[in-house]
């Protein structure tokens with residue numbers, strides 16, 4: 622890289638760094654992911670006249686956040702009607718307007734977005750001009766359908782911000798920890814390892830990538846980098862854990878947290894990994910279409926905490942489309958409340974789970990979490 626472009630990159634890095642809300646969250650303030658979400662919501666309220674009138678200066682409680690999300694949903698419907706060829710056609714023919722949505726029950730009127738539609742005509746979902754796209758990703762996800770997603774620079778930064786908040790919630794402390802990223806390169810259709818490493822750079826966290834299946838190589842990297850937290854796909858970490866169990870005692874490698882992502886993790890697998898390393902293992906859930914880092918467990922392992930300000934989650938009966946109450950199992954349907962490039966509205970994830978409405982033992986109490994996740998069998 623030439624000197625001028627190096628300087629440019631570092632200026633861009635420092636500008637981006639300042640925009641990261643997650644860097645301002647102190648660990649002592651409560652659940653970092655919830656605090657980060659709250660800070661973003663409060664910023665939105667401060668900068669929007671209607672929201673300001675609705676909520677005033679008071680600290681938003683759980684009901685306010687539900688109201689805020691409905692407001693953002695209506696705003697998104699209006700935006701999609703204006704900018705997305707796909708949603709304009711869909712909503713015009715279904716007679717859907719922002720004013721239809723007065724309560725959560727009203728969401729049922731809004732047609733669901735099927736994964737096939739996104740796979741078949743991705744650019745019909747695009748709401749900005751091509752020159753505003755910073756990056757595009759293609760992923761088959763879990764359903765073998767190739768889906769193309771585009772993000773603006775600002776959205777990529779928001780994703781980085783949510784990744785950092787999630788890592789903070791998982792116990793990462795910028796000064797003391799190093800994250801070892803163990804994604805096998807073969808699955809990296811959207812480079813989750815690189816996204817993570819970039820996120821760490823921006824937030825001032827230390828990270829190292831090693832995708833080797835050789836347990837000795839992984840152990841060497843752990844020692845050399847002083848790794849304290851590991852993240853990778855569930856199956857990869859499970860295999861490495863079975864090998865490490867034969868070589869070292871639990872706790873000997875100094876790992877304090879393991880994060881399993883991209884694939885389901887059974888309780889038996891979790892137990893095996895925790896016994897091998899002698900530390901808690903947290904599950905993370907995300908979809909490329911939704912921006913990868915969508916929900917993660919806290920150390921209490923009591924459901925996945927969602928990135929609160931980014932998503933509106935619903936559980937529906939996959940056969941009837943009826944919205945189900947918290948605690949009942951059904952298909953997870955997600956709306957990306959803040960995306961401007963390719964927002965998805967009532968997107969069917971094909972994952973089966975339930976909403977948890979009670980506060981978590983970590984103190985988070987402002988939003989719902991999602992429970993164990995199973996795949997929907999068609």
Ligand SMILES: [Zn+2]
Pocket residue numbers: 652918919920921923926981982983984985
């Ligand atoms: Zn929690």
